[in-house]
Every structure is written in structure tokens, then in C-alpha cells.
Amino acid sequence: MQRSSNILGRLDWVTVILWLVMMIMGWLNIYAAVYNEQHTSIFDLSQRYGKQLVFIIAALVLAVMVMVTDNKLWFFFAWFIYGFFLLLLILVLIFGNEINGARAWFSIGSFGLQPSEFTKFATGLALASFLNAQRQSTGWRVMAPATAIIMAPMVLIALQPDMGSVITYFAFFVVLYREGMSIYVFISAMLAATLFLLTLMLGNVPVASGLMVMAVIALAVTSGSMLTIKASGVMAVTGGLSYLAGHYLLGLDIAVIIVVAVLLAGVVYLWFIYRQKLKMPAVIYAFLISGILYLFTVDYAFHNILQPHQQTRINIMLGMETDPYGEGYNLNQSLISIGSGGFLGKGYLNGTQTKFKFVPEQSTDFIFCTVGEEWGFVGSVVVIGLFVWLLLRLLMLAERQRTIFIRAYGYGVFGLFLGHFFVNIGMTIGVMPVIGIPLPFFSYGGSSLWGFTILLFVFLRLDAGRSEYLG
Amino acid sequence: MKDRYANRKYLVMALVLVAALILVARLLYIQIVDKTYRVSAANNALRPVPQYPARGLIYDRNGELIVYNQAAYDLLVIPVQTSAFDTARFNQILGITMEDFSIRMKAAVSYSRRAPSVFMKMISSETYALLQEELYRFPGFYVQARTLRKYTRPLASHLLGYVGEVDNKLIARDRYYRSGDYIGISGIEKSYEENLRGTKGVTIFLVDVHNNIKGSYAEGRYDTVAVPGTNLWSTIDLNLQEFGEKLMRNKTGSIVAIEPATGEILALVSSPSYDPELLVGRVRSANFSMLQADTVKPLFDRALMASYPPGSTFKIMNGLIGLQENVIRPSSLFSCSMGYHAGSLTVGCHSHDSPLNLPQAVAQSCNAWFCNAFRNILENKQYPILGEAFDHWRQYLVAFGFGNKLGIDLPNELAGNIPTRSYYDRYYGKDRWKALTVISLAIGQGEIGATPLQMANMAAVIANRGSFYIPHVVKKIGDDGSPAPLYMQKYITGISPENFDPVIEGMEGAVNGGPGSTARGARLDSIIICGKTGTAQNPHGKDHSIFVAFAPKDNPQIAIAVYVENAGFGSTFAAPIASLMIERYLTGEIKRKYLEDYVLNLVIRPDAKE
Numbered sequence A: 001m002q003r004s005s006n007i008l009g010r011l012d013w014v015t016v017i018l019w020l021v022m023m024i025m026g027w028l029n030i031y032a033a034v035y036n037e038q039h040t041s042i043f044d045l046s047q048r049y050g051k052q053l054v055f056i057i058a059a060l061v062l063a064v065m066v067m068v069t070d071n072k073l074w075f076f077f078a079w080f081i082y083g084f085f086l087l088l089l090i091l092v093l094i095f096g097n098e099i100n101g102a103r104a105w106f107s108i109g110s111f112g113l114q115p116s117e118f119t120k121f122a123t124g125l126a127l128a129s130f131l132n133a134q135r136q137s138t139g140w141r142v143m144a145p146a147t148a149i150i151m152a153p154m155v156l157i158a159l160q161p162d163m164g165s166v167i168t169y170f171a172f173f174v175v176l177y178r179e180g181m182s183i184y185v186f187i188s189a190m191l192a193a194t195l196f197l198l199t200l201m202l203g204n205v206p207v208a209s210g211l212m213v214m215a216v217i218a219l220a221v222t223s224g225s226m227l228t229i230k231a232s233g234v235m236a237v238t239g240g241l242s243y244l245a246g247h248y249l250l251g252l253d254i255a256v257i258i259v260v261a262v263l264l265a266g267v268v269y270l271w272f273i274y275r276q277k278l279k280m281p282a283v284i285y286a287f288l289i290s291g292i293l294y295l296f297t298v299d300y301a302f303h304n305i306l307q308p309h310q311q312t313r314i315n316i317m318l319g320m321e322t323d324p325y326g327e328g329y330n331l332n333q334s335l336i337s338i339g340s341g342g343f344l345g346k347g348y349l350n351g352t353q354t355k356f357k358f359v360p361e362q363s364t365d366f367i368f369c370t371v372g373e374e375w376g377f378v379g380s381v382v383v384i385g386l387f388v389w390l391l392l393r394l395l396m397l398a399e400r401q402r403t404i405f406i407r408a409y410g411y412g413v414f415g416l417f418l419g420h421f422f423v424n425i426g427m428t429i430g431v432m433p434v435i436g437i438p439l440p441f442f443s444y445g446g447s448s449l450w451g452f453t454i455l456l457f458v459f460l461r462l463d464a465g466r467s468e469y470l471g
Numbered sequence B: 001m002k003d004r005y006a007n008r009k010y011l012v013m014a015l016v017l018v019a020a021l022i023l024v025a026r027l028l029y030i031q032i033v034d035k036t037y038r039v040s041a042a043n044n045a046l047r048p049v050p051q052y053p054a055r056g057l058i059y060d061r062n063g064e065l066i067v068y069n070q071a072a073y074d075l076l077v078i079p080v081q082t083s084a085f086d087t088a089r090f091n092q093i094l095g096i097t098m099e100d101f102s103i104r105m106k107a108a109v110s111y112s113r114r115a116p117s118v119f120m121k122m123i124s125s126e127t128y129a130l131l132q133e134e135l136y137r138f139p140g141f142y143v144q145a146r147t148l149r150k151y152t153r154p155l156a157s158h159l160l161g162y163v164g165e166v167d168n169k170l171i172a173r174d175r176y177y178r179s180g181d182y183i184g185i186s187g188i189e190k191s192y193e194e195n196l197r198g199t200k201g202v203t204i205f206l207v208d209v210h211n212n213i214k215g216s217y218a219e220g221r222y223d224t225v226a227v228p229g230t231n232l233w234s235t236i237d238l239n240l241q242e243f244g245e246k247l248m249r250n251k252t253g254s255i256v257a258i259e260p261a262t263g264e265i266l267a268l269v270s271s272p273s274y275d276p277e278l279l280v281g282r283v284r285s286a287n288f289s290m291l292q293a294d295t296v297k298p299l300f301d302r303a304l305m306a307s308y309p310p311g312s313t314f315k316i317m318n319g320l321i322g323l324q325e326n327v328i329r330p331s332s333l334f335s336c337s338m339g340y341h342a343g344s345l346t347v348g349c350h351s352h353d354s355p356l357n358l359p360q361a362v363a364q365s366c367n368a369w370f371c372n373a374f375r376n377i378l379e380n381k382q383y384p385i386l387g388e389a390f391d392h393w394r395q396y397l398v399a400f401g402f403g404n405k406l407g408i409d410l411p412n413e414l415a416g417n418i419p420t421r422s423y424y425d426r427y428y429g430k431d432r433w434k435a436l437t438v439i440s441l442a443i444g445q446g447e448i449g450a451t452p453l454q455m456a457n458m459a460a461v462i463a464n465r466g467s468f469y470i471p472h473v474v475k476k477i478g479d480d481g482s483p484a485p486l487y488m489q490k491y492i493t494g495i496s497p498e499n500f501d502p503v504i505e506g507m508e509g510a511v512n513g514g515p516g517s518t519a520r521g522a523r524l525d526s527i528i529i530c531g532k533t534g535t536a537q538n539p540h541g542k543d544h545s546i547f548v549a550f551a552p553k554d555n556p557q558i559a560i561a562v563y564v565e566n567a568g569f570g571s572t573f574a575a576p577i578a579s580l581m582i583e584r585y586l587t588g589e590i591k592r593k594y595l596e597d598y599v600l601n602l603v604i605r606p607d608a609k610e
């Protein structure tokens, strides 16, 4: 008795209240999204809002259950929990039900359970446990296995395939950043992402040309102009010759020719550099060649690995495709709903766009449409404010930990909430591509609500018992 | 312990603020700065009206139109926008009762009061004209144009398939479809749905309380234009198809005709059939139930979905495999005394000269000859055990397209069946079976099943001397298009071209040879037809009559398989039908009126007994 009241005393009630407020706001908005004069009772269990109430009550029970556990459980069983949920992800590929083209659900009667929503907290635990054992030693010997812990569920979820959920796992890199992963990794990733977007927007040939120009400039800056002219001449002649040969004599694909031309030119160039006994030009060339190979890989991956609807979403997001009925349409409807909300909104249950049933998944992934339409800018900012409060609160809690285990786990929770928050709201207002992931505590659905509740409360429980010795 | 990276928390914090700032800034823009999203007056409503594109047309191989579209109209209602109106007049125009009206209205309200739902589907052009004049008196109602399929001739219903409304399961699976959309459900309509359907558009209108459209919302910024469907050019020769359907009237069975050089299907007949117009529009569901309940199964596409033992037509395959495996020669002689006898086993045969060589055995369809040949194939000393020889035998058949779906561009194709070695191992025990155990395979009986399509493809392979293109029914996707890539790839079967010579000689003899030839009823004076008869055993009644053929012998233009169920021996019924089809296709006319009349007057009841 003494101990449990201690726990309640040390529990971070601010976060708990934020959690409750968000769930209730979500429920009211689901009611508005599904609302129809024919079904007026908000407790009608045949409707989504009735079901969501049941999910919320179950979430409360789950939260209490997590609170009565012991911190040692989460610490010592982190790997077991992780393994268990990975196994579930494998099983769902075999026995799962296909909904919306993804084999992501277990059906229990009429009720569906999505294991990928629960794997998030398990991954957070395993990652935290691993980093805890490393004592902030960094370098690839630590970061490579840590990345593998994050990637394993991503690969299994990609097989379903549920690319929306896969993307959310990138949030765990916040943990690695906080625990010392080299800043250069993030800079390289950022560069890679920029190159990726540029390649898709401009095509691979212009970007490759741009990279070559940059390489020549870098050479000029580091090695002086005379050498630059000679080296560029060597490269241009070899590259040009192999291009001509490839194009006119062998009739190869333009992309293949460019890669081959650059490689051949590079070999001659390196030999030239070797004779001059210079180091910097070789490094520049290495960057150039990896950049070009990368962007051709991106181009290939985009057109051959991504599914057409995913390509379409990215294209819409980049403003390269505007009118496709399916995807662009959702975004348009979503923008109209939110935009028509104005400053104060149309008032609760008075949304007109919301009632057209023209935004699909209005109560799940597009729940923010209802907020924006009926509560306007003010309501939207309140919701965003709640999330910012929750996120900063989580950071504060994570930073006050004395063990890396709890801090790393806390950062994982933080990262996931940040990712879902930004991507979900971002997609409804067109700053992110349409990716089917829920808005935590707002979107309709038992699996996501429970997944997020467990994720959050395991952290709150760990935080409440932070002075306990984990041994 | 020292926390070396504690400072990194500030960047993370900044990340949260930047993310929130981006979202708030964007919201500020779309909710406050940009006025286009605002609906001007509270009473106004937005009405998104889907723009349905016209479905692609379907032509035959000669450019004759087969399927096109006609206009139809759906009457929609938005319950919240309705107000008191003259329901009596309204019902009079639509020809419905007050009770009917209430049911429809209730259904609409229960779907949604604010979203449009279909009040009445596919009203006729006449009703539409009447209604359009008075529509201003019925606030909340409006009409949406749709298209329905229309057919130039009542033909090829199995091949073309039909169009119907999407079901909820599909809506959940595919984001393109919304409730009320049409989708191809069978035939070409289904397999080329994505080409035919085009892309829907949407126009968003501002509508005032009096049901008047006040204009397009936000200057049409959120409208999308409908893109019409792609036209298809079928490989079908509509005249040949019509002739085939006519010949098969009053009979159960199918005809598959293929152009050997390309794999293009010239005619695909399944009898009994139905008029494709029956499955269009409002009458569709009633007619569908009626067709489904019909005992002669008119909806069943026998050409692709019925698997029969191929009977004697299969002797060709054993002849080819034997030659390729070097276990028989064209000149190999086997004797026949009214059948094949081995110990207590007897496979009967009819009376004919003996011994025969390969071409003669094909022409006269000698069971004993092919039992010997099949035994040589399986007891081939080149392989250590019989099972391995069997595997090789099966591989040749698979290469011909037997035992698997050929991959035609139509849904619901059947794979047929070629038994596997493991099947017999399970049945008789591992390696405990011999050539004699499975001797019925020699003459195409037993556990073997092939569809008419597969048999027609076999005829095409023989015509091509060893290669084929997968049979397909669409030769151009788009007016200047090509077939799907799969159908431009040539497949080879592993039988050398020269091994086809003696078999083709036999098939020529079967139709054009002297006494003892089995298919003289198929003979045509002007053109050399090569063919082979067969009889599919039918445990439920009279056997099925089969004939496979190609013509002309040199530079073949058509390969064909004809099945007539419950008609008995192949030469009597299937052979003349095939012969007439070939004559019609190659000469464009029928000179043998007596033969045509004979076939047209044949009535074969599906329940015929021996």
C-alpha cells in the first residue's frame, strides 16, 4: 500500500491529464466526424464514437495495469518483449488479414488488432536497454547494432506492406542522436534526403551535372586553377568519349552511359592525380562518384520499388502532380475542410465538409480535418499547443533521468509522438505527403490508442520509479 | 556518470518548436489568409459532383465496333436540401408509388442527411427529359449523367464480360472506387478494367438553398477533369464469332480459334450463351439471378473454365514426346489386334490395317500404337528410374501449356490437370507404379484434364512447329497501342521442328486420307486441313466430341479446338463444325450449305445418354 501510493505520488500527473484531455477531445471529434442526425447518442456502440469510448475505457485499464508493474520488469524483459512482438509481426504476415492492401491485422471476431502499433514500445525498450549497456560509447560498433534494432521491425512491417508505419520508426534516430550518434550521420542523411528530393523533382541527369560542376569548383578551391583545368580536361575528354561510344556505338541507356562515363573518366582522372601525388582531389572524386551512384539508385528505387500510389503521393507533395482523382482529391477535400473553418470554426457538429463523407478515413487518419473545420484556427492551435506541451514535458521527464535506459526510452516515446504529430497534421494541410498514420489519442482505433497508451505509461511508470535501483 | 551529449537536448527542443511553427504558419495561411476556402454564405453548400468518364470502346480485330456507351442518368438527393414539394407529380414522372418514394427517401436519409445519395438509378432518357424541365420544383434533387454499355451485336458475352457496381469489399481495398462506381466484373471488362475505366473527375459546385447551382467553387481550383477510358482492339473476328455461336446453337460446348503466328484468339465460343444486353443497367441483377439459376449454366465459360480429358487428341502429344526422346521413329511399326494387350490388361481398338507407322497411327487413331509408344517413353533406358522418365514426359506437356493456366487475358481460367509423379507415388506407393499402371495416359484418358483453350493452343503449337504466343483476346490497348508485353513474348516447347512433320502428316491423313481415316467429315476441297478427333469420356452421360485442327497445312492461319458435349465420337459433330469455321475464316463464305444446314439442325440435349 505504502509503495503504490508512493508511485501515485511520484507519477507525473501533468502528462496524465494531457493524455486524458487529448483522448476526450479525440472522442468528441470522432463523434463530429461520424455524426449523423439519425444516430444521436454519443454512446451508441454500433457507431465509431461508441466504440472509441470503449477503447478509451480499456486504455484507462491498461494505464492502471502498467502502473502496478515493477520497473525491473521492463528493464529485464526488454529483449523478451522485443522478441515477442517481432514474432507477432512475423505471424501477422502469415495469419493476418488483408485490409487496404496490407497484411497488418489479426482478426479476433469482428475486432482487428494491429501488432505494429505495439511493436513501437517494444523497440523503444530494446533500444534503451542496448544503449544503457554501452555507457555512451559511440562509433559504428555501437550505432550499427542500435540501427539494426530499429530496422528489424521496419523490415517486417515493410513486408505487410504498411509504409506509413515503417516511416514512423525513423523517430528512434532521435534516441541515437541524443545518445551520441555522430552528427555527420545526420548531416549525410540530410544531404541524402535533399539529393533524393532534387533527383525526383529535376531528374537524375541535371542533378548529376550539378554535382559534377560542384566537384570542379571544389577542385578549383582546393587545388588551384591550373590543375583544375588540366584535371577537368582529362575528365571531360574521357567522359565525352565514353559517352559518345556508349550512345552511338553500343546504344546503351542514357543512365548507364553516364555512370560508366563518370567511372571511366574517374579512373583516368585518378591516375592523373596519382602522378601529381595529391590527396584532396581524390576525396572530391570519391564524393562525386558516391553522390552520382546514390542518385541513380534513388531514381531506380523510386520508379521500381515504390508502389504507384506511393510515387503519386510523393509527387503530389512535391507539387509535380496535381490532379489525380484518388490521392490529390483526399488532400483537396482535407484542405477545403480545414480552410473553410476560418478563425473560429463553424462550431461543434456544424462542419459541412465533414458531413459529405468525402474525406475518407475522416475519423482515423484525417481526424484533424474535423478539428480544423469545426474549431477553426483557434481550435487547431489549441490542439497543436497540447502536443507541444506534451512533447516538451516528455523531454523534461527524459532529461531528469539518472539511467540511460529510462532516458533513452523516454526519447523514443518523445520521438514517436513528435513524428506522428507532425506527419499526421502535416499531411492534412499539405506540408507532408499523405501517409496513413494516426494522430496519437485523437484518431479512431483501439490498436493505436492502446499502443500509444502503453508507450506513454511504461515511460511514466519508469519515471515514477526512477530512484529504484535497476541493477 | 558524465553525460557528454547533454547539450543535444536543446536542438531536440528546437525541433519541436520548429515543427509546431511550420504547422501553425501553414494553418494561419489556409484558415485565415487564403480566402478561397471560405464558403461565402452560411446557407450555401458545396456539392462535389463526380464526373464519370466514358468507358473505353471495344473493337474487333477488323475495327468493327463491338461495345460502346449509351447515356443513362442517376437521380440523386441531398435530404437536408429538400423542402416541401409536389410529391404526387414527382412520383408520376418517375412512375413510382408513394410507398416506394418513402422507402427510397428513408434509405437516403439513413445514409446521410447532408451527403448526396442515389435516389433512383439509371432513369431512361425520356424520364430524364421530363424531369429536367421540372427539376426546379424539387429542391435537393439533381441528376448525374452515367454511361451504360451497349452492344452492336448480341455476341461474345463470355469474352466481353459485364460491368456492375463495386461492392463494399472492393471499396475498402482500392482507394479509386467509391460507392456507386461501376467496375468490370468479368471478361475483358474485368481484366482490362484499369484501361477501360479512365479516370474520374470531380466538379465542386456552390449550391444555394433553392437548389440552384451558383457556380463552381474557388474558380474550379479543386475540380479535376475526367479522362475517358482507353479503347481496346480485340483479337476477335466478330463475323467468325457470330458464325461459331450460330453453329453451336442447341448444343453444349465450345470453340476456340487462334491465329498461330500471334496467339491472337479469333473466336471464343461457349454454348449455351446469353445476350450481353441482359446484364446492363437496372435489369442486370434480376437477369443475373435468372441466368445463374438456369440449369444449362449459360454464365459458365466452357472455353476457359471446363476441363475435360483430351481423349485421342492427346495421342499427338505422346507421338511428339516419343520422337523428341528418341524412343520411337516416324517409321516405327506396332501391330494392333483390336487393341493393346499386356498380360491381363487390354486397351481396345477399332478394326484397321496392321501394323501401322506413326502417321498412319495418328490418322487412324490406333490405341495400341500409342500404348506401345507411351510405354517406350516411360521405360526409356536413358533414365535410371521410371519416375524420372515420367517427369520428363510431364515437362514437355507443361511447356505446351498443359497443367497450368496459360495466362490468357481473361479472368477465371482453369489450369487443367496433368498428374505429377508424386501424385502416383502417393497413390500407389513410391516408385511402385509402372507404365502399364498409367497406360490410360497414352490415349488421353485417366487423371488428365485440359481446357478447350489449352487444346486450341496445342493445335497452334503444332501449326507453328514448336512455339507459341500465349493466347490473348486484346491486340491493341489504345487505338495505336500494342498488346500487353506478356503476349509479345514467344515461348518454345522443346520439341524440334522436324519432329512435327510425321505428326502433321498423320493429322493431314486423318482428314484427307483414305479408308480408316477418322475425320474425313472435316475435309475441305480447296484447303488442306490437318486435324485429330477425340472423345472425352463422360461418366455422367454420352461422351463429349472433340476435334482439334489447323489449316492450311502450309503457312497455317487458324488453329482450332471444338468441343461438343454429349455428342459421342469426335468425327460426327466436332469435326464438321471445325471444318466450317475454317472455311468461313479462310474463304469468307460457306460453299458447303448442306454441311452448314446439317450442323445448324443438330440438336443435342445436354442430358443425352448413350
Ligand SMILES: [Zn+2]
Binding pocket: B336, B337, B338, B339, B349, B350, B352, B365, B366, B367, B368, B369
Ligand atoms: Zn489399333
